[in-house]
Amino acid sequence: MEAWLLTPLEERPTQKRVTDLPPGILRRCTICGKEAIDEMDLEKFVKRPRDPHGRMNLCKDCHNANSRVKKKRMWK
Numbered sequence: 152m153e154a155w156l157l158t159p160l161e162e163r164p165t166q167k168r169v170t171d172l173p174p175g176i177l178r179r180c181t182i183c184g185k186e187a188i189d190e191m192d193l194e195k196f197v198k199r200p201r202d203p204h205g206r207m208n209l210c211k212d213c214h215n216a217n218s219r220v221k222k223k224r225m226w227k
């Protein structure tokens with residue numbers, strides 16, 4: 152008896168959620184929901200070159216709130 156045959160596919164853990172953004176939305180902050188629709192909006196998002204558009208799905212405001220303890224007043 153092969154045990155894996157009894158395991159439904161749905162029960163396999165999904166490690167990474169696919170973030171599917173609507174057309175026209177380049178990036179969306181997963182914390183506050185802020186959206187970027189153009190280059191200027193992307194400036195408000197945290198840089199990460201290997202991500203789509205070179206930005207994370209995290210805006211600088213939320214990033215700042217999270218890392219405020221480490222770097223003091225870099226962002227103002």
Ligand SMILES: [Zn+2]
Pocket residue numbers: 180181182183184185209210211212213214
């Ligand atoms: Zn945010």
